[in-house]
Amino acid sequence: MPANSSVIRPRRGVARLMAALACLALVACATKPLVPYTTNTPPLALVPASQAGVLDKRSRFRETFCAVLEAHGKALPDYRPCEDALTRVGTEPAGTGAPVDLGESKRHLIAAVVPGIGYDCFKPWLNSQNAVAKHVQQFGYDAIMLNVDGLSSSKNNARQIRDAILAMQLSSEPGVLVLVGYSKGAADILEAVVEYPEIRSRVAAVVSAAGAVGGSALANDAEQYQADLLRYFPSATCTSGDGGAVESLRPATRQAWMAQHPLPKELRYFSLVTFPQPERISSILKSSYDKLSQIDARNDSQVIFYDQIVPGSALLAFVNADHWALAVPIARTHSTIAALFVTQNAYPREALTEAILRFIEEDLATSGK
Template identity: 80%
Template sequence: MHASNPVKGSHGTDARQSIRYRRVWWNRAVRSALVATCLSLAACATKPLIPYSTDTPPLVLVPTSRAGVLDKRARFREIYCAVLEARGVTLPDYRPCEDALTRVGAEPAGTNVPVDLGQSRRHLIAVVVPGIGYDCFKTWLKSPGTVTKHLQQFGYDAIMLDVGGLSSSAHNARQIRDAIMAMQPPTDASRLVLVGYSKGAPDILEAVVAYPEIRSRVAAVVSVAGAVGGSPLANDAEQYQADLLRHFPGATCTSGDGGAVQSLRPETRKAWMAQNPLPPELRYYSLVTFPEPERISSILKSSYDKLSRVDARNDSQVIFYDQVVPGSTLVAYVNADHWALAVPVARTHTTIGSLFVTQNAYPREALTEALLRFVEEDLATSSK
């Protein structure tokens, strides 16, 4: 008996070492793939060309091509605060309203109009178009789907469209068109709210311009941390870096037409906007991420610092003014980094969250409910 113990202990030690080795390898693989989604390698921080400041006039500094943006942050704040207060800590990642939103410049006064938190009358459906590479890591992410479940309690709904995560905006615009036309057309007024997250925003804008047949089914278009004006990070990136996401654990994505990075370059986006006026019959909204610097996750610090060489008022991927759709309604400035707004990494991968995605917690369920309530109310009042 005594002689057998060292052998058993040795095997047990080897097994434990093997498990530790696989765990370390797995974490490194995941971390490398996560870094790839930042579209850039770590860069030495330099003094920002424009420093971080919430004293920024929110609309005056927006480029002149975006003139006519309507500021309705005050009403959205009233709705979002009401949702947060009513739902409270029953929803994940609760934050007080003042911490959930960033006050930038002189925010208009509130309306003091009561907020209706009952059932939706229009039964809006959020049709979400995700950002770059989402189809590569969605299996690993294992998103719990709590946003959709929450919305359905109040007569709303949400679906995620499958688009090419590594393809161009033109390629994905066709996929968006085909998906919308394949849906059962509503018997009443249009109910689809196209929500573009990150690169999903320009994908949607190209779709509504190129395919007029989908417009009658669309109630509104919303840019959520959208790369409407592109990102300077894409200027220093190449498609092969984005293609690293094909090696993400469990990834089944393809390179598609290989145009994702090119579609995100500011020159590409500005040229497209100059040549393609948006259809005036649709309503456009912009939900902008404008986080406090301490709200940037550790893994995103390098891309935040690199982008800060252009402007420190960024979410680690996109500068705040590049998220604004021309002629849209400004909904809010959200105190969350680019991933925290829409990608629940920390909820499903706690170790990754605690080590790398350190500021990923955000009340997304409450935010999405408030966004749809705001859009529904705004569409109703604007049509009167």
């Protein structure tokens, strides 16, 4: 064995890890200049929310999130003042001024999160400690992760979501599940609620959180074998699944599916959009941000802002965080990687999740759902 092999191996390990991280951003997989894709008028891009069929609920959500941050945020990791946590875009409606109920939940909603591409590959490495669930449980809520194949198609994962929901032992009350789709997870959830009507009675709401509802242009020049680099994360046990993850993220795929599959009207839909200030984008994500900016600079490094919005949904907020910062807490367990590459990863996710659940509970109560 060469004398310097102990040095070579770690370097190779770091190189492999960074290649996998880059493909998680889809930037290492996309090698050609991006070409603007043809789509219908995107919500909020050219017209006000009301004219795009989107309900603008930003003012009340801001009141809710600010109240949660003020009451609980300073005791939690990654605290930010409310004005820095959310991005103001255009004319935001005035707040209601109504008090925010910060007491025990009456409905006991459960945030059931469907993660993005490759999550089961890097989950052991991430080691997130279930911090969000532990926080919201204090107030009568809960948060769980639904296990799906990180490298499979949305069609495959929709079936897995259906099976997981039907296997849950839930109360006899009307729907308590708030399905939160992060990144590709939003597409997986939308396919599930369309294809499997038997799960709808258990669902209180659907939330796109930086969701790839309209796909990501970065996927147009990526191939599945490149995404399979995510299988080389430390301790990864994931498989390639049906090999359809990248295809499911392509804008043409997502837009064709949306055009052919009307969403169930009995469910309520919400959109939480990541719209960071440029200085809030991590260094490793700046290249993918620049690539997407060839189409539209209003992106979170992975998805353009209007592609994150579920048609006909209620817009909760524009969040001042890049795509990873919203839901992938790399910096909390990997400080060296954070200092060098994932430089803007801090975000008050626990407070954000609490605010989402409190807002939806109030919204359901006032709508009589």
